[in-house]
Amino acid sequence: MNEITLHKGKDKAAWQLHPWIFSGAIKRVNGSPENGAVVSVFNAESEFIAYGxxxxxxxxxxxLLEWNPDIAIDELWWRDRLRRAVHLRKHLLTEENDTVRLVFAEADFLPGLIVDKYADYLSIQVHSSGLEKVKSVIVDELVGLVAPMGIYERSDLKSREHEGLADANGLLYGELPPEFVRVVENGIQYQINIVEGQKSGFYCDQRENRWLTAQYSRDKRVLDCFCYSGGFTLNAIRHGASAVVSVDSSALAVETLRKNIETNGFDASNHTAIQSDVNKYLRQLGEEGQRFDVIILDPPKYAPSRSTLEKASRAYKDLNRRGLMLLESGGLLATFSCSGAMDIDTFKQVIAWAALDAGKEIQFIRQFTQPEDHPIRASFPEGEYLKGLLVRVV
Incomplete structure (x- = not known):
């Protein structure tokens, strides 16, 4: 077994079950482990800590994978971890919801692996060399556990470059997903593109937040920004919004949204889909004196790392300032950040600054987070990436 010895004082997080050992913490590598190989990790006093x-x-x-020295990291270990993860999500699959995240990387002790279920198909992402080595085992176990019609890989990720891995996209098992796969979430049907859509094709981490936000939409004029395939839009329409405007820069997103409205048989007469840069469109709405009752801001990740947090904070502030300026007293802003580097307290401060610049007095009336199929492991707080606020203008 190849062995890693840590510098003195660099073992605290590992003893506390945090799954990451940074390169600067390593004092010595015994043996010649190839990338993705299983190693034993010891502290400076030669005490065993974990396998990784x-x-x-x-x-x-x-x-890090396993802290018990008597449990081998073999094929059975990987299969057992995968079975546990899938078993914990089975109750989430109902007639109202057939899309769920089956594996959430470090949270499920499978670092670098994401598995999403979309009706009869699975979409997987492999971020790390360790999971790349056992990908065939993972696929075989998923076939036995879920019996999907097909498993498609979307591993075109920046993190793979850091692991020395090339992008990997393509069919791993079964049938190639059709251009549009029909799924159900919160009782609403979506036609999603697994092969060409953003990442895995649909963001099921907003399942609960879409439903919660829709509860405030009845008889309201709603603006859904960064709408993608229409999750917030469709929930708002279903719950009686008087009018919905949806904005996204992607032509595919706007096309998919229109298909989803048609698929559900919703009345499209009170819906408008706009392909535009969101910041540009918000500026235009402000110049036109437009006003809304509910605005949803669900942008892409602005802060991929802590080094970009300051720049991202300015972008979040400017975006939310523009949104708040389109709300009158009593108006609601549902605003989100999927940046792991942006904690909820910092996000609140950014929104407060945005309100000050917009000349608005606000209240925070609800906090949003990720659902239970995106659990936050106690020893890995970095897994808490999605946060949101429901803001009321007073």
Whole structure:
């Protein structure tokens, strides 16, 4: 077994079950482990800490897997971890919801692996060399557990570059998903594009937040920004919004949204879909003196790392300032950040600054987070990436 010895004082987080060992914490590598190989990790006093997978290319040099020295990291270990993860989500699959995240990387002790279920198809992302080595085992176990019609890989991720891995996209098992796969979430049907859509094709992490936000939409004029395939839009229409305007820069997103409205048989007469840069469109709405009752801001990740947090904070502030300026007293802003580097307290401060610049007095009336199929492991707080606020203008 290849062995990793840590510098003195660099073992505290590992003892506390945090799954990452950074390259700077390593004092010595015994043996010649290849990237993705299982290694034993010891502290400076030669005490065993855990088993993990090693990657010399990555800043996260070891991703820890198992703290019990008597449990081997073999094929059965990987299969057992996968079975546990899938079993914990089975109750979420109902007639009202057939899309769910089956595996959430470090939260499920499977660092670098994401598996999403979309009706009869699975979409997977492999971020780490350790999971790349056992990908065939993962696929085989998923086939036995879920019996999907097809498993499609969307591993075109920046993180793979850091692991020394090339992009990998393509069919791993069964049938190639059709251009549009029909799924159900909150009782609403969506036609989603798994092969060409953003990442895995649909963001099921907003399932509960879409439903919650819709409860405030009845008889209201709603603006859904960064609408993608229409999750917030469709929930608002279903719950009686008087009018909905949906905005996204992607032509595919706007096309998919229109298909989803048609698929559900919703009245499209009170809906408008706009292909535009969101900030540009918000500026235009302000110049026209437009006003809305409910505005949803669900932008892409602005802060992929802590080093970009300051710049991202300015972008979040400007975006939310423009949104708040379109709301009168009593208006609601549902605003989100999927940036792991942006914690909820910092996000609140950014929204407060945005309100000050917009000349608005606001109240925070609800906090949003990720659903239970995106759990936050106690020893890995970095897994808490999605946060949101429901803001009322007073």
């Amino acid at each position: 997978v090693y990657n010399a290319n990555s800043r996260v040099a070891v991703r």
